[in-house]
Amino acid sequence: MHDVVIVGAGPVGLFLACELGLAGCDVLVLEREPDPRTAWKALPLGMRGLNAGSVEAFYRRGMLSALGVPDDPHTSPRALSHFAGMTLDPAKVDVTTLASPALEGVMTSLEAVESILSERAVALGVRIERGVVVDAVVQDDEGVEARAGEQVYPARWLVGCDGGRSAVRGLAGFGFAGTEPQLTGYTALTTIADPEKLNGGFSLTPQGMYLRTPIEGHIGIMDFDGGVFDRSQPPTRDHLQEVLRRVSGTDVTLSEVHLASSFTDRAMQTTTYRQGRVLLAGDAAHVHSPLGGQGLNLGIGDALNLGWKLAATVHGHAPEGLLDTYTGERHPVGARVLDWSRAQVAVMRPGENAPALQRLVRSLLETGHGTTYVFEQTSGLSNRYDVGSGHPLAGRNAPDFRLEDGTRLGELLAGGQGVLLDFRGELDRVARGWEDRIRHVAGRAQDDLGLDAVLVRPDGVVAWAGEPGEFERVAERWFGTSLLSLFS
The missing domain is CATH 3.30.70.2450 (Alpha-Beta Plaits)
Incomplete structure (x- = not known):
């Protein structure tokens, strides 16, 4: 029995497979198409834009150079996407309000992304089987099976990453609701x-x-x-x-x-991203128009959020309810992207009021605040999850702290563990016992923002920032039962 079977070897399924492989899980990927190379994935029809959030994900796993861009993504944006066909001016973006180390998107192709991720997944021990058409999903309290004809693929967990016409979504009985197309x-x-x-x-x-x-x-x-x-x-x-x-x-x-x-531009979303031992990610969980290039990027965000939580569940040290936070955190993000997709369609829709609406939006995009806001919303940098802390950084994307020796947070996240940045060197004792889940790094940062310490989840989200006394409580919430009693 595999730990996880993933149905779909597109970018989302492969990114998730890499995350699980990095965590030492036994992963099998099933793909219906026998050949990954098609004209629809190569340039020009396979051209896709990775937004800042996705570039950041590749950076934090050490994969930027494979995309043909520098490993250091620290730059101001030179080119942005559009809103309803109205191109955003990068010069109007206020980068001082953005915590992300990656502000520049990357134009690439589905073929290139899948090739990079396939190679990485195989190197991490993931097995990929192509030409497998899943036609049944059966689960109970102990496990789940993906079936393709007479062939049965048993696993502890199954994830459908098989696109907008997902077979897994229908076979597992997920509700799928939304709005019908206009174009x-x-x-x-x-x-x-x-x-x-x-x-x-x-x-x-x-x-x-x-x-x-x-x-x-x-x-x-x-x-x-x-x-x-x-x-x-x-x-x-x-x-x-x-x-x-x-x-x-x-x-x-x-x-x-x-x-x-x-x-x-049909905009649909499943009511939950989990049914028992079956989960969904990417277009299997949500579909919408390609305006602004949000689909691929939203899916990569799903995979990054789900990967470490599912791995912790597989290994038996996930705190109660951790896997359910996947739906809790990512469903609202998907819903917001669907709304932004619908809004762009509404602005573009022909009619006697359309020119006035388009002039209004253009006037907003001529302002720095307007462009910065739209960029934040479409780049994946505006997400904030409820992590149970009131600190302004908590639940947000972590700044790319640079330590005094030049090491950046992005480099420390490459192994897929959480990272505890201990700027005052006061947490050595309480960090003992968490070594298999949290990488403790003590030392000054070039700009610590006045913080004593920061706990960052494997997906780059700040779980906690503040005074040392709160570390244990927050770590237990996100990384499992405390082991400190073993060392007392």
């Missing part, structure tokens, strides 16, 4: 006979929005048809040309369509 979106690789007729970048029009990327022939279209076309038939050249002409207000000609797919 059909298209992404396509084409040959454009007269590209000069289309603007570059995002273009909001009275009929919707279109996007022309710097990659030759790569276009996106959002057509407010109520989502009726999506998957009803293949998007042919004639259909795409008709939609593009109507939305762009031009007579542009598509000579050829090489690859094309459609999607909608």
